[in-house]
Amino acid sequence: MDPLQAKQQMTLAEFRSLRDFIYAKSGIFFNESKQYFLENRLSKRLGELGLRTYGDYLSLLQGSQGPAELKRLFVEITTNETSFWRNPPQIEAFQNIVLPEAAKLARERGQTRLRIWSAACSSGEEPYTLAMICHELRDTALRGFTVEILATDISEKVLAQAQDGVYNAYTLRNLTPEQLQRHFLTLGRDLFQVKPDLQRYTAFRNFNLVDYGGYRTLGSFDVIFCRNVLIYFDEAVKGQVLKGFHAQLHPHAYLLVGHSESIHAFNTGFELLHFSKAMGYRKRA
Ligand SMILES: C[S@@+](CC[C@H](N)C(=O)[O-])C[C@H]1O[C@@H](n2cnc3c(N)ncnc32)[C@H](O)[C@@H]1O
Structure with missing residues (x-):
């Protein structure tokens, strides 16, 4: 698919549905200021999967391929910053x-x-x-x-x-x-x-x-x-x-x-x- 299509904006409704799904599965809560963060983290994945919209991505997550894709989602959306001897x-x-x-x-x-x-x-x-x-x-x-x-x-x-x-x-x-x-x-x-x-x-x-x-x-x-x-x-x-x-x-x-x-x-x-x-x-x- 055209990678430009994957970069299309996430609608507010898509953001809210995805946000609620992520919250239910991981406890991670994205408030509305984080819409662009999610879009940035997930647009490449949409392209790889050949999906057009974030709504399609949510349907995939809720379908039979959901459990496998959920693992990928966690990789994409988590912030893993850490260091030896932190604090x-x-x-x-x-x-x-x-x-x-x-x-x-x-x-x-x-x-x-x-x-x-x-x-x-x-x-x-x-x-x-x-x-x-x-x-x-x-x-x-x-x-x-x-x-x-x-x-x-x-x-x-x-x-x-x-x-x-x-x-x-x-x-x-x-x-x-x-x-x-x-x-x-x-x-x-x-x-x-x-x-x-x-x-x-x-x-x-x-x-x-x-x-x-x-x-x-x-x-x-x-x-x-x-x-x-x-x-x-x-x-x-x-x-x-x-x-x-x-x-x-x-x-x-x-x-x-x-x-x-x-x-x-x-x-x-x-x-x-x-x-x-x-x-x-x-x-x-
Ligand atoms: C910022 S890192 C902190 C790492 C380390 N504890 C430290 O303080 O340096 C946060 C980690 O929490 C993990 N994480 C986020 N949500 C989680 C969940 N629901 N269950 C388990 N780990 C989670 C992320 O994958 C990420 O690696």
């Missing part, structure tokens, strides 16, 4: 306070496995940062524990990147030369891969945070990281997601959200913790 004060609080305390609580419960969930892990920088810290503490605070970092996302594309664990030097700029040498293999002048030693802490899988019935299948956690994704959700979805986290956390276990994300309005089941230059939450018993 350093919070990561330091994790290393110095949260992790040792979580291990202490787990030990008291008789656990030998410590489980961390990186919910919305994007291309892996967050879970690998956590894995580096766990590796450092394996003979001290984490002595006697097997650590499992479950890392989930809704985008198959970033999950595949995370699983590969291959990053360029720019992406790895926040690591010290020692961390780079200790945890990464050099593949080329500008390409490095996470060593198996670090990779074995992590398990990647697709999980949609609006799959409220699915949380139980993930098991219980000592720490949940859910950073920089709640901002895409409205209050109703945030409330449900936080309920899901609450149910999967052990008593007094930790929840760390993005620095601009507050769960103030929903925090009935959590207490707010003030760390040096960072905040966190802990499940009330």
Whole structure:
């Protein structure tokens, strides 16, 4: 088809129907100022599929090819920005306070496995940062524990990147030369891969945070990281997601959200913790 046709404008009615569909499937809510964002992200896909209108695209999503196309839609519409050591004060609080305390609580419960969930892990920088810290503490605070970092996302594309664990030097700029040498293999002048030693802490899988019935299948956690994704959700979805986290956390276990994300309005089941230059939450018993 003529690619120019695919660039045709999305009507307001099409935008609203697509927006409501996306919200129902992912919890991501686009307000009306985001019409052009959706148009930009989806016009190429329309061209690839040979579709003329966004209405046709929605029909495809609702039809028998819908489940497969939904995966593509999630790849196109998600914002996957992330970095190693993102929000350093919070990561330091994790290393110095949260992790040792979580291990202490787990030990008291008789656990030998410590489980961390990186919910919305994007291309892996967050879970690998956590894995580096766990590796450092394996003979001290984490002595006697097997650590499992479950890392989930809704985008198959970033999950595949995370699983590969291959990053360029720019992406790895926040690591010290020692961390780079200790945890990464050099593949080329500008390409490095996470060593198996670090990779074995992590398990990647697709999980949609609006799959409220699915949380139980993930098991219980000592720490949940859910950073920089709640901002895409409205209050109703945030409330449900936080309920899901609450149910999967052990008593007094930790929840760390993005620095601009507050769960103030929903925090009935959590207490707010003030760390040096960072905040966190802990499940009330
Ligand atoms: C901005 S990134 C944040 C990555 C990382 N947590 C961080 O703070 O650096 C947001 C991620 O949330 C994911 N996401 C969006 N909606 C989701 C949903 N309903 N379920 C699971 N992941 C979702 C996106 O695919 C994206 O990779």
